[in-house]
Amino acid sequence: MKAWWRRLIGLHGKNWLVFRKSRKSQMLPCTKRRKEVPDVKRSHVIRLHPTPEQEVYFRKACGVARHAYNWALARWKDSRAEGKWAKIKDLKAEYNRIKGEQFPWCSEVTKCAPEQEFRHLGQAFDNYWRMKKEGTLPKLTHPRKDGEEGGFPRFKSKKRDRLSFYLANDKFSVAGQTIRIPKLGAVNMTEALRLQGKIMSAVISSRAGWWFVSIAVEVxxxxxxxxxxxxxIDLGIKTLATCSDGVVFENQKHYRQTLGRIKSLSKGLSRKGEGSQNWGKHARKLAKAHYRRACQRQDTLHKMTTSLARRYALVGLEDLNTKGMLSNHCLAQAVSDASFFEVKRQLLYKAEQYGGYVQLVSQWYPSSKICHACGWIKEDLTLDERVWVCEQCGVITERDLNAALNIRTEALRLLTDVPVVASSGQKFACGAESAGSRCVESETFCDEAGTRML
Known part of the structure; x- marks a missing residue:
C-alpha cells in the first residue's frame, strides 16, 4: 500500500503496524509446494547443419576455448616455478583483465567458450590430486615430453583433441529444428529437441567432420x-550377454564387420602425402568409418541395456577387470569390441532411472565352475568346454547359462544377505523369516524386512 494512501485513510505509524499484524493473522499460511518428483539432467545430442560461415564461427569458438585452457595451464606452471600455487579463479580474473588488449580476437565469439575451460582445468587438477592421494595415477610406459607424471593435465592440441565449446542457457535458444546463438544467428538441426523441461546448457562439438550439439535439460x-x-547376466565374446532366464544377446562384432573397409582406407591414407588435400579427404573418410562403427556399437548396447533395465528389478553382473583382459593379445581386439565396461556403465545409470538395482559380483567369484543345481565345483574347467556337465548331480546345460544362474544366486545373496539354496530345480531365498520377510521364488525376491526395497 502506498504511503500517501495510508496517510489518507489514517493508517500510518503505529496504526499501520497494527493493521499489518491483524491482516497477517487473518491470512492463511503460505505453504510452499514440495517437489515430490526429483529433477534429473538428461542430454539430447543432435546433429547440426551449419553454413560455411557458421562453421568458421564454430572453429573460432573452439580455438578460443583451447587457447584459454592452454594459457591457464601455462600460467599455472609459471606460478609453480616461482614457488607459488595459483588458484583457478585468480587465473580466470587475470585472463578476463588482459584478453581485451592481448587477445582481442576473443570478442568475436561468445564469452562462454573461454570461461568454461577454466572450470575444466580445475576439474582436471581435482582429478589429478585425487588420484595422487589414492595412489591410482596411471603408469607411463614412456616418460612425457613435458616431464610431468601420468594424470597431470596436458595442453590441448588442435589435431589431437576434439573441437568443442560450451554455451550457457542464456546464450542460446531452441525453437523447432533451429538453435539460435548470439553473433551467429539460427543454425539448422536434424531434429527438434525431444526433452521437455528447463534447458541448462549446451556443448557444440565436432566428430568425424560433423557438428553436433548436446543440450542438457532438467526434466x-x-x-x-x-x-x-x-x-x-554372464558377459562373453561369442555371446555378448546370456541371461539366467535363457535370453541371449548375440555379439554383433561391429569392428570385425567393418575391418575390411577400415584397412582399405588406412592403406590409402598411408600412400598420400601428409598435409595434402587428398590426405585430408582420406583422413575424413577414415574418421567417418570409425565413427559409424562406434555409433553401431552404441546403438546395440543401448538397446540391450534399456531392455534389461526395463524388464528386471535386480540385475546381477560380474565386475570384470577389462583392463586386465586386454593384456591377452589373442583376445584384446574381441574384448575391446564387446565393450564390457560400457555395458556396466549403461546398466548402472539405467537401472536407477527405471527404478531397478544392479548388484556387482566379484570378478573372483567362480561362476562358471559351480553347478547351479547342487553347488558342486569343477576345478579343472577349461575354456574349450562350452557345455556344463555336473559329475555329481548329472545336470547338463550351456556353460554361459550355468554361469548366469550362479551370478543371479550370488547377487541375491549379496543383496539380501540371506543364504540361497537350491531345491527341486527352483531357488528360494530362505533364512529371512525370522526377520519378518517371506521366501519368494526365483522370479521375484524378498520385499519386506531384511531386504532392500527397489
Missing amino acids: EHDVPTHNGGAVG
Whole structure:
C-alpha cells in the first residue's frame, strides 16, 4: 500500500503496524509446494547443419576455448616455478583483465567458450590430486615430453583433441529444428529437441567432420514401480550377454564387420602425402568409418541395456577387470569390441532411472565352475568346454547359462544377505523369516524386512 494512501485513510505509524499484524493473522499460511518428483539432467545430442560461415564461427569458438585452457595451464606452471600455487579463479580474473588488449580476437565469439575451460582445468587438477592421494595415477610406459607424471593435465592440441565449446542457457535458444546463438544467428538441426523441461546448457562439438550439439535439460524424473524379478547376466565374446532366464544377446562384432573397409582406407591414407588435400579427404573418410562403427556399437548396447533395465528389478553382473583382459593379445581386439565396461556403465545409470538395482559380483567369484543345481565345483574347467556337465548331480546345460544362474544366486545373496539354496530345480531365498520377510521364488525376491526395497 502506498504511503500517501495510508496517510489518507489514517493508517500510518503505529496504526499501520497494527493493521499489518491483524491482516497477517487473518491470512492463511503460505505453504510452499514440495517437489515430490526429483529433477534429473538428461542430454539430447543432435546433429547440426551449419553454413560455411557458421562453421568458421564454430572453429573460432573452439580455438578460443583451447587457447584459454592452454594459457591457464601455462600460467599455472609459471606460478609453480616461482614457488607459488595459483588458484583457478585468480587465473580466470587475470585472463578476463588482459584478453581485451592481448587477445582481442576473443570478442568475436561468445564469452562462454573461454570461461568454461577454466572450470575444466580445475576439474582436471581435482582429478589429478585425487588420484595422487589414492595412489591410482596411471603408469607411463614412456616418460612425457613435458616431464610431468601420468594424470597431470596436458595442453590441448588442435589435431589431437576434439573441437568443442560450451554455451550457457542464456546464450542460446531452441525453437523447432533451429538453435539460435548470439553473433551467429539460427543454425539448422536434424531434429527438434525431444526433452521437455528447463534447458541448462549446451556443448557444440565436432566428430568425424560433423557438428553436433548436446543440450542438457532438467526434466522431472518419475521413478516407475518395478514388477520385474531378478536376473543374472554372464558377459562373453561369442555371446555378448546370456541371461539366467535363457535370453541371449548375440555379439554383433561391429569392428570385425567393418575391418575390411577400415584397412582399405588406412592403406590409402598411408600412400598420400601428409598435409595434402587428398590426405585430408582420406583422413575424413577414415574418421567417418570409425565413427559409424562406434555409433553401431552404441546403438546395440543401448538397446540391450534399456531392455534389461526395463524388464528386471535386480540385475546381477560380474565386475570384470577389462583392463586386465586386454593384456591377452589373442583376445584384446574381441574384448575391446564387446565393450564390457560400457555395458556396466549403461546398466548402472539405467537401472536407477527405471527404478531397478544392479548388484556387482566379484570378478573372483567362480561362476562358471559351480553347478547351479547342487553347488558342486569343477576345478579343472577349461575354456574349450562350452557345455556344463555336473559329475555329481548329472545336470547338463550351456556353460554361459550355468554361469548366469550362479551370478543371479550370488547377487541375491549379496543383496539380501540371506543364504540361497537350491531345491527341486527352483531357488528360494530362505533364512529371512525370522526377520519378518517371506521366501519368494526365483522370479521375484524378498520385499519386506531384511531386504532392500527397489
